[in-house]
Amino acid sequence: xxxxxxxxxxxxxxxxxxxxxxxxxxxxxxxxxxxxxxxxxxxxxxxxxxxxxxxxxxxxxxxxxxxxxxxxxxxxxxxxxxxxxxxxxxxxxxxxxxxxxxxxxxxxxxxxxxxxxxxxxxxxxxxxxxx
Amino acid sequence: xxxxxxxxxxxxxxxxxxxxxxxxxxxxxxxxxxxxxxxxxxxxxxxxxxxxxxxxxxxxxxxxxxxxxxxxxxxxxxxxxxxxxxxxxxxxxxxxxxxxxxxxxxxxxxxxxxxxxxxxxxxxxxxxxxx
Numbered sequence: 376x377x378x379x380x381x382x383x384x385x386x387x388x389x390x391x392x393x394x395x396x397x398x399x400x401x402x403x404x405x406x407x408x409x410x411x412x413x414x415x416x417x418x419x420x421x422x423x424x425x426x427x428x429x430x431x432x433x434x435x436x437x438x439x440x441x442x443x444x445x446x447x448x449x450x451x452x453x454x455x456x457x458x459x460x461x462x463x464x465x466x467x468x469x470x471x472x473x474x475x476x477x478x479x480x481x482x483x484x485x486x487x488x489x490x491x492x493x494x495x496x497x498x499x500x501x502x503x504x505x506x
Numbered sequence: 507x508x509x510x511x512x513x514x515x516x517x518x519x520x521x522x523x524x525x526x527x528x529x530x531x532x533x534x535x536x537x538x539x540x541x542x543x544x545x546x547x548x549x550x551x552x553x554x555x556x557x558x559x560x561x562x563x564x565x566x567x568x569x570x571x572x573x574x575x576x577x578x579x580x581x582x583x584x585x586x587x588x589x590x591x592x593x594x595x596x597x598x599x600x601x602x603x604x605x606x607x608x609x610x611x612x613x614x615x616x617x618x619x620x621x622x623x624x625x626x627x628x629x630x631x632x633x634x635x636x637x
Contacts, residue, residue, distance in 0.1 A: 376531065376552055377552060377553025378509070378512075378552055378553055378555060381509075381512070381583065383627050383629060384627065385627045386627075394602060394625055394627070395626075397600055398597045398600035398602050398625075399585070399593075399631075400507065400596070401507070421507055421508060421585070422507070422508025422509055422553075422554045422586075423508070423554040423555075424509060424553060424554075424555065446628055447623070447627045447628025447629070448579075448580070448623070448627070448628035449579070449580040449583070449629055452512065452580070454530070465531070466530065469524070469528055469529035470529070471529050492579070494525055494529075496514050496516045496517075496522050496578045496579070497515070497576070497577055497578025498578070498579055498580055500530075
C-alpha cells in the first residue's frame with residue numbers, strides 16, 4: 376500500500392503553484408481537466424507520492440462546495456491498494472461507511488472508490504487500484 | 507524532498523486504529539507521547555511516508571482546539587527537506603508567511619519549522635530536516 380496522491384483544494388492552480396512550485400520547489404509535471412468531476416488538477420510528485428492541486432471548473436463542483444465550507448485545505452487522501460474489491464469487503468466487514476460500495480472507473484482507467492469521512496476521522500479517503 | 511508524515515487529528519488513537527489498522531490494514535509501529543506538544547501519536551508506515559494519528563493529552567492541546575473547530579481531519583503535512591534553513595529563506599523570499607522563522611528541535615532531534623496555512627492553501631505545513 377502507498378499514498379497515490381494528496382488532493383488539495385485551491386481557489387486557482389496558477390496562484391497555488393506560486394507556493395508549491397515557486398517557493399517550496401516541487402515541479403508540476405501534469406495538468407488536466409477531469410470533466411465529470413468538474414475539476415482541473417495539477418500533479419506535483421514528492422517522494423513516492425504526489426500533491427494534487429485541485430481547482431473547480433464550475434460552481435457546482437465538489438471542490439467549489441468544499442472551499443465554501445472549509446476555505447481550503449486537504450480535500451482527500453488517495454491510497455493505492457492491490458485489490459480494491461477485497462479492500463472494500465474488508466472495510467465493510469469492519470463497519471466502515473462506504474460512499475462507493477463498488478469500484479468505478481476514475482482517471483487514467485484506474486478503479487476507485489471513496490470511504491466516508493465519518494469512518495476515517497474526518498478524512499475523505501479514496502481507494503485506487505491501478506489497472 | 508518527500509512527505510515524512512501526514513498528521514491526522516483523532517478523538518482517540520485506540521478507536522482510530524480500528525479503522526486505519528483493523529479495517530484498512532496499516533500497522534502501528536510506534537506510539538509515543540510528545541509532552542511539550544500535548545499529544546500522543548501513533549505512527550503507521552505507508553509507502554515511503556507515514557500516517558501519524560494524533561490524540562490530545564490535555565484540553566489546551568493544539569489537537570483539542572483543532573477538533574473543536576473542525577471536528578477532525580488532516581491536521582498537517584510534514585515535508586522532509588535537505589536543508590531547512592535554505593528552504594525557509596526561499597519561502598520567505600517568495601512571500602510565504604512562516605510560523606517559525608528559525609527552525610526548532612522537534613521529535614527525535616529533527617529540525618522543524620511550520621509554514622502558516624494562509625500561504626499554503628489552508629494546509630498547515632511542517633518542514634523537517636533529519637539530523
